[in-house]
Amino acid sequence: MTSLALTRESIARVRPGPAVAAVLIALFLLLFLVVPVVQVIFVAFQDKTTGSFTLINFADFFRNDLFMRSFWNSFYVSAMSVVVASALALPLAYLTTRFEFRGAVLIQSLGIIPLIMPPFIGAVAMQLLFGRNGTVNLLLRDHFGISIPFMEGLNGVIFVQSIHYFPFILINLSASLKNIDRAMEESAQNLGCHGFRLFRRIVFPLAMPGYVAGASLVFIKVFDDLGTPLLLNVNDMLAPQAYLRISSIGIADPMGYVISVVLIVCSLLALWVSALAMKGKDYATVQRGGGGLARRRMKPLELVAAYAVVLLILVLVLAPHIGLTLLSFATIWSFSPFPDAFTMKHYGTVFLESGQYITNTLLYASLAALLDVVIGTAIAYLVLRTKLPGRQWLDYVAMAALAVPGVVLGIGYLRSFYDVPMPFTGQPLSGFWLILVFALAIRRLPYALRACTAALQQVSNSLEEAAENLGATKLRTISRVVVPLMSGGILAGFVTSFATAAVELSATIMLVHSQSDAPLAYGLYVYMQSAAGRGPGAALGVFAVVIVGLGTYLSHVIIERGRRERGQDH
């Protein structure tokens, strides 16, 4: 009886506004995330001819040598990328947070730069620098008579991916290290622990949540990435196999769908393992009176060694950018350590031929990012501030996009919307550019949602109640008090979505219907296919990096200014 009364009461308290918003969001997620993914899974279990339920497709997958090799290759490359990325991120994170280190902020910022470049463009530059006939190996061969197979086969993918994705570990690990109460470390010293043992027994275990979060992201990203292996011509990995199946055999071939299911399952497994690793461990390490690791001063010799390590890593990390810039100005760069001569003509070519790539990208990425922060803010609000039944599910479903590789989403969209004709033109709906925007928005939603949720959590409930108490309606309260206070987090969410959407290739490559609708990443991919296109491709890549870099920097400035104005000087 009482439970019935309670339910009635809670239903009575639901206002129409939130419910309408929730229904709209649910519809969007259903149409552009759930239906395409379920379609993919459905087809994977469907008999090609009869349409009945079957496991034969999976049996085919596991009997096929190429697929099995691809599976193990994907797994090996992802795992090794985590190892190499950790080796790059650990010293940078530890040295800059634990010691008095000149330029720590600069190092941290430079360390994030790789993220704002599509990994596959980096791949081309890395070929020229580290490939069999690249700068480094040419020099090594001339002077020492040796060469190192940095870029041979899977090595190349591992090398490029770990350099591209290591910032995920760097950012998360640094944040974790900064959050450790210095008393945690001091109490260990007080009990007789020091040096590397101190790091191994106390500091690293306490920073584990950040490390695991970063490492699992790297694993998933590498596992799902399509562009880099495609460009390096490594096709015996899962994501390229899925793409090649669909693009060369057609959307009716079940193997692409089977591979998609395998990709999703592996992503989920990686997330599950990382959650398992953290389970039952309480790592809320910032306690009363806490405040980051104590910074130690290094001895002169240690300092020299530390700077050498940091410098080496930074050169390595920035190599793709350096290579790309050189390539964009190079006339011919082949079988020589450095380009033969320099020219501006590639930039001219890009301006004349490829302006649409840039404008399309700006349009798509900003629309997708806008959609993300609107939906993200709405979901965050619904979850944290309303009692709407089932509100948690919006959050779960939106976050589930994290486990859906771009290729899978692309295949799902093709399957779901190819047969739907557009009004008037009669073209398939899957080729409509707005579909591309939706795909990008869905792909980036998890990041924007987390940023918005974090921002809303920091806005005290009483601020809202105060506004309502003074006579503001719910909607006015949200627009005048809540959203302005969340603006920093919302903007951060917008920028991450924008920057990463601008260089996304996995989903786009499947959905682009015509050159005129194509975004930058697609244009780059097309250019990089041919030797003659490399120069203009590099120039376009430089544009991409500059656009994304500028966007990131501007938003950072805006966030900082807003923070200062509100007097939150930390």
Add this chain to the structure above:
Amino acid sequence: MNHQFSPTSLAAGMQSVGVRIDGVDLSYGSHRVLKDIHLDIKPGEFFAFLGPSGCGKTTLLRLIAGFNTAQRGAVTIGGRDISGLPAHKRDVGMVFQSYALWPHMTVRRNVAFGLEERRVPRAEIERRVDAALDLVGLKHLADRRPSQLSGGQQQRVALARTIVIKPKVLLLDEPLSNLDAKLRVQMRQELLSLQRKLGLTTIFVTHDQEEANTICDRIAVMEDGIVQQVGTPQELYDHPANLFVAGFLGTANVLEGQVRAVDGGTAFVMGGGVPIPLPHGVEPGAEGKLMFRPQNLFIRQDGGPPRAGHVRLMGVVRHREFLGASIRYAVDIGGQQVQVDAPHQAGDALLPTDTPITLDLAADKARFLRR
């Protein structure tokens, strides 16, 4: 929760040592945090660094633990200069304000940590950890995580983790500040009984004078990086060396006036008031103030003459605070305000504000303080 520390084998083999701090100076940039500190803490003593926040007491404690470096001076423990030793070689046990229990280890692993670092044999580690946990009454929680414990239990684990290594000296950094009021009173008695049982030289940092007074043998009152006075709680309360100490320990009435020569000695004279005789040694014209406690004043409503040694002051009640056992009146005497405690019995009427009032001061309890 009402636990008493049980006898233990942990005390075996422990020998109390003293701590000497000799002319320590410590600055952060141009800011001098500690100024020429000299202290001599005796073996087995329960010693407090007491002072308001920012007085340098925690800095001094961290200096002993090896987390700060002094520009000048030395710290000696048991006759050995440890100034050059890094923190992990000092063998001084510190209990942190936040407890700093490692969340990724169980209670048992937390307590075992220091012994493991000392390469103590496994069997002995287990035995000593059990003994330490037994000592603080938490043996049954050994396999819990710190986050599953209450604040008071975490405090005990932090204590166990520190004393299990048999440190030469125990350092406690505001150990009770994160506990609620009732638990704080209980824990401080437990701390004291533990310290007595182990005979461990202990230094206790606090800003709470009641905490220091109730459990410490001696207190160093600090302010502005300087040790203002060292003494037993009673010495500090009864014979404060200066106005800061007088005001920091208990309530002090401070009067302004001049020291003048009168018949048979010197006296303290407020503007137009009655002379209050001063002890020998205060010369006429000396600069300073007169300090006495609220309980040194007596309210006289009978109209009789002042008792021998008492000086009569006339005033007007300005405010009053009902404290239960007593009533504290703020009384205006010739433009200066003093506080008077009057014992309270059920049924007693309170004096209304603006009532004229007659006060007698026990003059021999008043102290002339030059600064």
